[in-house]
Amino acid sequence: MHKRGPDREKNLSRESYFSEKYFGMEQLSSFIHQIHDISKMSPKSIIEIGIGNGFTSSFLRRSGVEVTTVDINENLDPDICAPISEIKNHLDSNTSFDVAVCCEVLEHIPFEEF
Numbered sequence: 449m450h451k452r453g454p455d456r457e458k459n460l461s462r463e464s465y466f467s468e469k470y471f472g473m474e475q476l477s478s479f480i481h482q483i484h485d486i487s488k489m490s491p492k493s494i495i496e497i498g499i500g501n502g503f504t505s506s507f508l509r510r511s512g513v514e515v516t517t518v519d520i521n522e523n524l525d526p527d528i529c530a531p532i533s534e535i536k537n538h539l540d541s542n543t544s545f546d547v548a549v550c551c552e553v554l555e556h557i558p559f560e561e562f
Contacts, residue, residue, distance in 0.1 A: 470501055491546035493547075494514070496550075502524070516545070
């Protein structure tokens with residue numbers, strides 16, 4: 449079993465996010481629930497923290513939502529590459545979003561950093 453945490457997460461290859469696990473019904477159902485719950489709020493803009501394989505952000509962008517992505521892993525090509533604790537350093541002080549999305553991320557952060 450691989451140890452979770454920021455060191456592992458920031459170095460995972462892009463291909464890791466397109467493994468069999470990501471095509472399983474449990475993972476695909478998770479994406480569907482994320483998109484459904486987000487769309488019920490009718491946001492014009494969101495910030496997605498932890499983009500994974502980009503399924504959710506891609507779908508939302510194609511539906512007309514302005515999406516800003518954030519991830520610690522530069523291999524995923526996020527709009528902002530930074531740990532969750534440094535996001536504010538990459539945004540203007542007047543930047544706002546209708547919805548902030550952070551799915552399947554917190555389990556990768558050491559408890560001491562909460």
